[in-house]
Amino acid sequence: MRHDHLISAKQLSRGDIEAVLDRAAEIADDPGAVADARDGALLGLCFFEPSTRTKMSFDTAMKRLGGDTIDMGSVDSSSVKKGESLADTARVIEGYVDAMVLRHPSEGSAKLASEFVDVPIINAGDGAGQHPTQTLLDLYTIRENAGFDDLTVGIMGDLKYGRTVHSLAHALTNFDASQHFISPESLRLPRSVRYDLHEAGAQVREHTEIEDVLETLDVLYVTRIQRERFPDENEYRQVAGEYRIDAELLERAKEDLTVMHPLPRVDEIAPDVDETTHATYFEQAHNGVPVRMALLDEML
Amino acid sequence: MTDTDTELRVSKIENGTVIDHIAGGQALNVLAILGIDGASGEEVSVGMNVPSDRLGRKDIVKVEGRELSQNEVDVLSLIAPAATINIVRDFDVVEKHRVSRPTEVSGVLSCPNANCISTGDEPVESRFEVLDDGVRCAYCDTIIRESLAAHISVA
Ligand SMILES: [Zn+2]
Numbered sequence A: 001m002r003h004d005h006l007i008s009a010k011q012l013s014r015g016d017i018e019a020v021l022d023r024a025a026e027i028a029d030d031p032g033a034v035a036d037a038r039d040g041a042l043l044g045l046c047f048f049e050p051s052t053r054t055k056m057s058f059d060t061a062m063k064r065l066g067g068d069t070i071d072m073g074s075v076d077s078s079s080v081k082k083g084e085s086l087a088d089t090a091r092v093i094e095g096y097v098d099a100m101v102l103r104h105p106s107e108g109s110a111k112l113a114s115e116f117v118d119v120p121i122i123n124a125g126d127g128a129g130q131h132p133t134q135t136l137l138d139l140y141t142i143r144e145n146a147g148f149d150d151l152t153v154g155i156m157g158d159l160k161y162g163r164t165v166h167s168l169a170h171a172l173t174n175f176d177a178s179q180h181f182i183s184p185e186s187l188r189l190p191r192s193v194r195y196d197l198h199e200a201g202a203q204v205r206e207h208t209e210i211e212d213v214l215e216t217l218d219v220l221y222v223t224r225i226q227r228e229r230f231p232d233e234n235e236y237r238q239v240a241g242e243y244r245i246d247a248e249l250l251e252r253a254k255e256d257l258t259v260m261h262p263l264p265r266v267d268e269i270a271p272d273v274d275e276t277t278h279a280t281y282f283e284q285a286h287n288g289v290p291v292r293m294a295l296l297d298e299m300l
Numbered sequence B: 001m002t003d004t005d006t007e008l009r010v011s012k013i014e015n016g017t018v019i020d021h022i023a024g025g026q027a028l029n030v031l032a033i034l035g036i037d038g039a040s041g042e043e044v045s046v047g048m049n050v051p052s053d054r055l056g057r058k059d060i061v062k063v064e065g066r067e068l069s070q071n072e073v074d075v076l077s078l079i080a081p082a083a084t085i086n087i088v089r090d091f092d093v094v095e096k097h098r099v100s101r102p103t104e105v106s107g108v109l110s111c112p113n114a115n116c117i118s119t120g121d122e123p124v125e126s127r128f129e130v131l132d133d134g135v136r137c138a139y140c141d142t143i144i145r146e147s148l149a150a151h152i153s154v155a
Helices: A014-029 A052-064 A086-094 A109-114 A132-145 A163-172 A191-199 A233-242 A281-286 A288-299 B003-009 B027-033 B070-079
Strands: A042-047 A068-071 A099-104 A121-126 A151-156 A177-182 A203-207 A219-222 A258-260 B016-023 B044-052 B056-064 B084-089 B092-098 B104-106 B127-131 B134-137
Touching (some): A014 A132, A052 A288, A121 A132, A132 A219, A132 A281, A191 A203, B016 B027, B027 B044, B027 B070
Parallel strands (some): A042 A099, A099 A121, A151 A177, A151 A219, A219 A258
Antiparallel strands (some): B044 B056, B104 B127
């Protein structure tokens, strides 16, 4: 990849994406071949909010490349708690590591950190902003299961605050994909994402009912609607119930529909979907390791 | 009534800047952008909602003893895209130009997204990319289209 930092999926061209996915496929086929590829390299895991899975996935990827990781620990016990700025924290950790993975609750945090350090910054989620490495593993999963040509993708759930959605929507503009966004009115895509999709000339449709588009979809990407987005528990219950996928509903879908979810799920995908051929979310989670190995191998 | 007549309603200045053709009602926001609140003693004349051939109604701001920097003019363009800037020396207009929109403005607007890293305690100025019909935070991508003046952060 030509970039020093990976901040947003907007940076990624189709060529960048395919290079990482091709490398990830090679690594998945023969992980032993890269067991020493990044021997001696050190990756800083800077997680300002908890995320066991993403952190473990990067940790695993780096160690499988023969490198190592250091972990800043939980925010409660670090100097961040004492009010140190992100810019200062990043500049200190820069001196220890060859690259930094950053997860932070504020939008724009990875961009800001990248202005203060020279080692590569990898954005592992900045508030409701972006989550580009999740997108790379999502795209890997889509390519494996549905291919990239003439693709109809439905993205459903919390589209307003869902950073995985924002990144995926940007990245899909590189491909021959029509995108359908399904959400409650109050959780529609933010203006900035719609602006970029429009600028990219993407085919975008917005819906409030999954039934309106289910039958046309090749991929259905489901995200969690968070309870804390709603002032009132009843309102949440009502909305959440309408955006729940189960095996019965999926009987109306294409036979080869791929159902994805960045996980963790709560109840937006019923357990009976797990038994269907549509369920791809666990495979999707596993793809995180070879994809992140490929990315680290390129960036470090 | 011509624009020249209406200009006479506010006093002539000897040296300084006349900002003319500001959209009606925006004069106070222009002063805010320039950091003028009267407290530091600048001599300022303001005409609000005066008739204009070009705009119907317009505001005029005259600032004695101060020539605007390009950066200030750039920012003015966001809320007063039709404004003309007249630099006055010895009661004569020595330079007259339209504002033009910059590609970026720094340190002038504050991001309306309370969760944006640029609004926290970090050693950076706010930074906005200027779009055709608004501005966009360089950190969190938030787009502001309406009432830009409400987001002006200079005192
Ligand atoms: Zn912002």
